Amino acid sequence: MNPHGTDVLVVGAGPVGLTAAAELRRRGVACRIVDRLPARLPYAKAVGIQPRTLEVWDRMGLVRDVLDAAVPMRGQLIWVDGEEQERIDLFLPPEVPYGFAALPQYETERILEEHLARFGTGIERSTELVSFTQDAEGVTTRLTGPDGEEELRVRYLVGCDGAHSTVRKGLGLAFEGGAFPEEYMLADVEVGWDLPYGYGVRSMHRDAAGRVDDVLVCIPLPGPGRYRMSMVVPPELTAGAVRQGGDAGGDGVVHGLGGGRAPELHHIQAVLDRLSPRPVTATHMRWSSVFRISHRIVDRYGDGRVFVAGDAAHIHPPTGAQGMNTGIQDAWNLAWKLAPTVAGRARPGLTDTYDAERRPVGEEVVGRTVRHAAEGVQADPEAPSTLMMREAQLLVGYRGGPLAVEPPTDGDGLAAGDRAPDCGGLLGEIATQPLRLFDLLREREHVLLLYADDARAPYVPELAELIGGLPEGRLAAYAVLSEGGTAPAGAAALPVYRDGRGEFGRLYGVGKPTAFVVRPDGYLGARIQPPTAGAVAAYLAAIYRD
DSSP states (O other): OOOOSEEEEEEOOSHHHHHHHHHHHHTTOOEEEEOSSSSOOOOOOSOEEOHHHHHHHHHHTOHHHHHHHOEEOOEEEEEETTEEOOOEEOOOOTTOOOOOEEOOHHHHHHHHHHHHHTTTOOEETTOEEEEEEEOSSOEEEEEEETTEEEEEEEEEEEEOOOTTOHHHHHHTOOEEEEEEEEEEEEEEEEOOOOOOTTEEEEEEEEOTTSOEEEEEEEEEOSSTTEEEEEEEOOHHHHHHHHHTTTTOTTTTOOOEEOSSOOOOHHHHHHHHHHHOSSOOOOEEEEEEEEEEEEEEEESOSEETTEEEOGGGTEEOOOTTSOHHHHHHHHHHHHHHHHHHHHTTOBOTTTTHHHHHHHHHHHHHHHHHHHHHHHHOGGGOOSOHHHHHHHHTTOSOOOTTSTTOBOOOOSOOSOOTTSBOOOOOOEEOSSOSSOBOHHHHHTTOSEEEEEEEEETTSTHHHHHHHHHHTSOTTSEEEEEEEEEEEEOOSSOOSSOEEEETTSHHHHHTTOSSOEEEEEOTTSBEEEEESSOOHHHHHHHHHTTBOO
16 A cells, blocks of 8 residues: 555645646656646746756647747847947857747646646645655645645645745745845836837836946747836835735745836836837737745755756846756656665666756856846856857756766767757658658657767667667667668668768767767767667666666
């Protein structure tokens, strides 16, 4: 008899919690997800979607729905004291499969919720985690909901419950940082200006000393002339927000939408009259609020059988749209490790690598966004191309981490812990059109990519034999032949694709036979040169018991 009511309880049904629940359910983990709110909030809070997050959603199998609903983010138009500055265009290398996008948070949540429903799981609304205790065998939680109070025993608890996280408080995690004194208005409005489609707007005014004392930032949203605008709050709204306690939540953390008087359309129009690059009238305001900003990060991302992710673990300025995207990747990292742990297949300590890999990422994001908020992105010393890749979250990696296996190689290129990039031009024996590498990785667990000159080389059947002896679904494998490689005359031991344009060899930095093990979250777990079945087996044995 299973003494646990379910395997995993996810608290919080924002984008982070929905990602965690969907990835757990996709892997067959019994999971419940609860949220204290009775329905999705109709607010366009987090709107920026980074290219790396679109890669995550590609791997999850839902990116098409996002692309149908989002609008492109092509760059930013900047004005200072009424004078137009040089336009910033968001550019990425051609092999990156997705650009920058904007999508209201409630639409992101809708798409993720519908994806989760495909696995037979829905959100339990108006249900709140009150308390929990954990022991060596599980976690005992106490919930309150529409039907009263419930005691639920689970194996693991995941807190995706925001800046005022009950899970974080229950663990007693430190949440050190500070708060910005400024407050901002947010509003979702329509304007009829003739500015280029897909570009954000940033308009600033400087005082006599050259300091910015007034600012307007507009992010395009789906719909004609629709923008999510942010601007400095007027004094009368600041005083109201302070009286109401803002969004302090009783824990001293001031972050997010405030609880004071909401801005009205005339407040927004007054700022547009001062700073808009074109004379314009705002209409059709869907919502507005006062927004307050803190910057904090926990001292650890979990303890025992309880974990935190997203705003429960790190909060920071919205500069560069890093927060929600970082949280989604927290959840993805945790979910693929938690699933085999729940099933008893993982080596002890696999979930410990969640903190080891993701907390350094959170620390870097908090530090960078605070710096950019104070000094501007242009103050960053990196080359523009590097800065763009970093803002797109395409440079996040885990080199030197506990799951990065790097046997000695005699070449440069990608290393264990790096993001596994996409590439095009893969030619198969059946498909008449070239495939992308991501087509082979989608909705898979670990994937072995064998770069070879000859599909009949001895290590190919050895690897195929290893894979055939593993539990079903544990490791998918493909042979990628170099441009001049030799294809087998008959049936191959592994599915074969030819590197038709040489993109795989170039992007992965290989010219000799090499095996790459791609983790479920799209990072390289191992680069093995020369490829051997023993080295691949050793990598998997460090993760799985069987």
